[in-house]
Structures are given as C-alpha cells and as structure tokens.
Amino acid sequence: MEDAGLERLMSLRGLRRTPQRVAVWNALAESPGQTIRELAARLQGSGIGQATVYRAVRALEDAGLLLRYAAPRGELRYAAVLGHAHLLVCEECGSVRSLEQCGLAAYEDEVARTTDYRISGHTLVVYGVCPACQEAL
Amino acid sequence: MEDAGLERLMSLRGLRRTPQRVAVWNALAESPGQTIRELAARLQGSGIGQATVYRAVRALEDAGLLLRYAAPRGELRYAAVLGHAHLLVCEECGSVRSLEQCGLAAYEDEVARTTDYRISGHTLVVYGVCPACQEAL
DNA sequence: CCGTAGATGATAAGATTTATCACGTATGGA
DNA sequence: TCCATACGTGATAAATCTTATCATCTACGG
Known part of the structure; x- marks a missing residue:
C-alpha cells in the first residue's frame, strides 16, 4: 500500500x-x-x-x-x-475516482491576470456516467 | 435586476x-x-x-x-x-465571485477520452486572496 | 525508556435538518 | 377574469448530525 x-x-x-x-x-x-x-x-x-x-x-x-x-x-x-487531484463522480452509481492529471495551471494564470487575485489552489469535481452504468442504461 | x-x-x-x-x-x-x-x-x-x-x-x-x-x-x-459558472473564493475575507469564463471543455474531452466516462458537467472552485485582502496583509 | 503534548473514547450537550399537517397561493384552463 | 387544484408555506415537533467535556491513553522526541 x-x-x-x-x-x-x-x-x-x-x-x-x-x-x-x-x-x-x-x-x-x-x-x-x-x-x-x-x-x-x-x-x-x-x-x-x-x-x-x-x-x-x-x-x-x-x-x-x-x-x-x-x-x-x-x-x-x-x-x-x-x-493534488480532481474527482470524477458517477451520477448513476455514485462511485468516485480521482484524476491525477491537472490541466488548470493555464486557467489559474488567466484568472489571476484578469481578477488580480493571488491564486492558491482549486477544487474540481467532474460529473458524468461511468462505463459500467452506461452499459446498464 | x-x-x-x-x-x-x-x-x-x-x-x-x-x-x-x-x-x-x-x-x-x-x-x-x-x-x-x-x-x-x-x-x-x-x-x-x-x-x-x-x-x-x-x-x-x-x-x-x-x-x-x-x-x-x-x-x-x-x-x-x-x-454555468465557476466560483472564486477569497480565503481571507470569504468573499465569493463567479467566473463566467470556462476553459474546461478541452479538459473534459480529455477526461472522457481517457476514462470512457460520459461527462455531463463539473464544479470548479478556485481559492485565492482578493486584491483588497492582499493590500491589508 | 520517559515525559509530555496531543489524541482518544464515552457520553452529554448543542446545533442542524427533516417530517408533519393544516392552511395558503401560483398556475393553467374554462 | 375566475376557479380548481396541485404545489408551496409556516410552525413546531422529531430526528439527526456535530461538537464539547473530561478522564485516560499513547505517539514521539529526547
């Protein structure tokens, strides 16, 4: 482990x-x-x-x-x-897995530039339907 | 309004x-x-x-x-x-504003491709320090 | 191996959230 | 416009969830 x-x-x-x-x-x-x-x-x-x-x-x-x-x-x-990780939640069965990849650095830079905030982090939750539940539908 | x-x-x-x-x-x-x-x-x-x-x-x-x-x-x-909107939260004063711009379409596509999930949406909260609180520090 | 700051367990106390039910009203059709 | 009704509301009780308390225990640095 x-x-x-x-x-x-x-x-x-x-x-x-x-x-x-x-x-x-x-x-x-x-x-x-x-x-x-x-x-x-x-x-x-x-x-x-x-x-x-x-x-x-x-x-x-x-x-x-x-x-x-x-x-x-x-x-x-x-x-x-x-x-750091993002979450991917299945709306059907409620299962959760984490996404290691994070492509939000550029987005954070853009937000920092347009808002003058000092950005320290973010939380992203993506919703969808997992492959198993897609089959079951 | x-x-x-x-x-x-x-x-x-x-x-x-x-x-x-x-x-x-x-x-x-x-x-x-x-x-x-x-x-x-x-x-x-x-x-x-x-x-x-x-x-x-x-x-x-x-x-x-x-x-x-x-x-x-x-x-x-x-x-x-x-x-659809994202949130920008100030960790100092707790103020919240919404971000209209959403640059996550490409990221969603990538997640869909690599996980086979059918993506339906997401929630993004960005944390930082607002300009006013930066001054006050 | 000891001393101590910090953590735990049990339970009480406090706070939040939901259920119930009689009454009120927003909405679609005459 | 007015009515009927399905849906929403308010008040309060009940159920849940969360935190506080305190005596005891233990992880960790020395």
Whole structure:
C-alpha cells in the first residue's frame, strides 16, 4: 500500500500517525465517496469512536490528505488523496475516482491576470456516467 | 435586476415562482457565499420560515440556479448563478465571485477520452486572496 | 525508556435538518 | 377574469448530525 507516502505526509504536516487516523484514511482509500457518518458507522466496528472519526477527518483534510466535495442531496463526501487531484463522480452509481492529471495551471494564470487575485489552489469535481452504468442504461 | 432570466429559468425547470424562492435567490445574489442557516436567519425577518429556506435552496439548486460548494471548516455555502459558472473564493475575507469564463471543455474531452466516462458537467472552485485582502496583509 | 503534548473514547450537550399537517397561493384552463 | 387544484408555506415537533467535556491513553522526541 502507499502507506509510506501517507506516513511521510502526515509527519510533514505535524500529524501524529495514530491507528485511528490511518484507519480513516484507508477506509476512504478503499471506498471513496463516503460521508462522515457512513465512515463512523463502518469504523465503530473497529472500536473507533465517532468523535474520533470527525476529528480525524478534519485533521486529514486540513493536511490535504482528504478531498471533500459537495455531492447531490446536499451531502459532504470525502475521498483519500495523496497529492493534488480532481474527482470524477458517477451520477448513476455514485462511485468516485480521482484524476491525477491537472490541466488548470493555464486557467489559474488567466484568472489571476484578469481578477488580480493571488491564486492558491482549486477544487474540481467532474460529473458524468461511468462505463459500467452506461452499459446498464 | 436579472429577474427576467430567473423567472424564465424557474418556469423552464417546473418551479413555481414564489416570493420566498425569489427572496432566497436574491439574497444569495446580493451576498454570495452564505450558509443555509445564515440565509434562514436573514430571511426570518422577512417572515420566511426556516423550513422554507431549506426547501427553496434544495429546489433552486436542483434547478441549477444555485451553486453549492464545500467551504473551509466543513461548511456548505451557496451562491446564485444564472447559468454555468465557476466560483472564486477569497480565503481571507470569504468573499465569493463567479467566473463566467470556462476553459474546461478541452479538459473534459480529455477526461472522457481517457476514462470512457460520459461527462455531463463539473464544479470548479478556485481559492485565492482578493486584491483588497492582499493590500491589508 | 520517559515525559509530555496531543489524541482518544464515552457520553452529554448543542446545533442542524427533516417530517408533519393544516392552511395558503401560483398556475393553467374554462 | 375566475376557479380548481396541485404545489408551496409556516410552525413546531422529531430526528439527526456535530461538537464539547473530561478522564485516560499513547505517539514521539529526547
């Protein structure tokens, strides 16, 4: 697993590498696109308290190790990432995968030029229908 | 105001143009980047019930007339839009403006080609520091 | 191997969101 | 224009979700 990268990034950001935080990240790496309460329910079986899940998600997200996005039905969902990434969400089955490629540097430059903002980053979520769901339709 | 466009789009999507929904949209057009409870508090003075605010936001968003995005601190915030737009959020003062230009068609094509997803849309939020806050720093 | 700052678990407290239901009204057709 | 009705609203209760508290535990640097 890429735990090596995770561990390095956690210490880089000053986060203690606790079993609970690793479990939260792993759960979101295996099943991206969960809500916090789904995560909490799933991890309670491992003896992890729900308050800890909330805190771990907050900490990991602040460290840039989780991506949060606004899903349909007004939900906040999360996915594990190791660096900058975009999300590709299937509107039919709800599955999520991350896109490593990021072609937005030029766009950011253009925005910076036209708005005089100092750009620090962005979040992109692309919606569509995955191949499997296209077949099923 | 662009209520003409709003009214047209509401009927196009099968939404009744009630004063409450118009008030919600107008409040988010005047002050983009509010949470639902901020909206509800603000509109309660106009005699609009909080349940109605929740319902109106949901309806307007489903109709594509509001943009929802995941703000720092785990909050869901909203901004009024009339068509497709991106958001530019200032991380210092929290102000939000919309970007009309969208240079992501080529990127969507590339994602569609490499993933075999049928792409239907995207949400982009750009973070940075606005000119006023840059001065203040 | 120790000391300590920081993390966890359990539960209580607080806040947010939804459900319910009687009443009101926007909208299409006569 | 006026009516009928399907849809929306307001008030409040109920359900959910999130955070705070505090005693205990532990990851990590020395």
